[in-house]
Amino acid sequence: MVPSSQPSRARLVALPSPTLAQADDATLARAASSGDPRATSVLWDRFSPLVRRMLRRTLGPTAEVEALLQEVFLRALRQLAGLPESAQLKPFVVAVTVRVLSGELKRNRMRRLLRLQGPWHSHDFASADPATRTALSSLYRILDELDADARLAFTLRHFEGLQITELASAMDASLSSAKRRLARANARVQAAVSRDAAFSAYATAASLGDAP
């Protein structure tokens, strides 16, 4: 053996087992970061519904979320190697999704300012009934008026149910900043939906049991 003149390092890692689908987060992260396609497949099965839902609920259910979904996973897989052993995968994936969403929201805002992207219409929401489509298009027009941080705070809290500490962590913000963003968003959305005739009518009908 010829001694190496530089510091050296070697790692022994387990072969991915057939039970990788049941593996804990640390094992799965280690296997995925070593390039095991089976681990990637398990990650996709485990987290793509969550990520797609976050993308759709934050941006609006458009076809473009599939491309962003891919971007979230590619980023996450690149960053997995640096994930601490004790870290949990779900908050990590949520945080990566939030970063991708933040960039996309800022780009969308710029597109709207440049008139490259029009406002929402009810036909954008093809999977719902007409009344719900109208309510959703009204709501997403309102959300489009928020800045990226406020919109993210709002959607993560109200649509995904994150606690304020989880929200702050996902947005890489202090607790007080997260609270401020959420309070700002809550006030604006509350005021806007109250003024919006279509959404008000839908909500009233729903509360009376008339909505589909």
Place this chain on the structure above:
Amino acid sequence: MSFGESDSPTLADVEAVVRENVSGHVDGDRHEQGKQRLLAALRHRRPGVARQARRVVLIAAALGALAGGGAYAWKQHSGTRLTYDVAGGLLSDSGYVRSSGASGARLTFSDGSRVDLQDGARARIAAVDAHGARLAIENGHAALNVAHLPRAAWYVDAGPFVIQVTGTQFDVDWSSYDDTLSVDLHEGSLVVSGPPAPTGVLLRAGQRLTAHEGRLSIEALEQAVQVAESPLLDPPLPEADPALADPALAEALPSPSAEPPAATAHF
């Protein structure tokens, strides 16, 4: 659907309309298509080259011929597959290697890395790329000296274990007859994971790891050699220490120079 009772819509109404109508579910075909798209993207991604590095190369190329030439040379280097020679052994077309003489076989790679297969050892070169190779030890003893180069990525399969190497010296002994793995680490450090230790065990230079029948033991290499050289000694393994399953605790083991005690853990 549960909406607020007041005339004016509330934030609960907003939550309800989105939660009940916007989900992340897609049908099975679409789910599978997305997965295959991701796997294809990962296969076509250049290994080991970070996005930031690619940006730097592109900017450098745009700035001038000198930087461009450097980037070109770098890319050429990164894309050249390692070559290797076999001395003292037979190499089949499928990459199967076995020694042909009593002195064993030596694999010498173009990056300076070497693998010495002891007489009787069998191995297979499963893959070779620009940054390393994947070698499967089917049975017997191999001594590896992997050149420490940037982005070096070597893998040695030994039964249910994989040894990921970036540059170090170590001996691997894998017995396919009794499923016993032995790793003697001469330089650097090792994290051992596998069926006996799913959470991983960290080894330091000068230590020996042995895995057999669900038991994993770590001892100072110097001590292990002394034991092996004494024909009268056949010491029993010490009591189990499950703490060794924790890599952080395993890392806290004293170095061989501090005469660490032998330790055994059951998994």
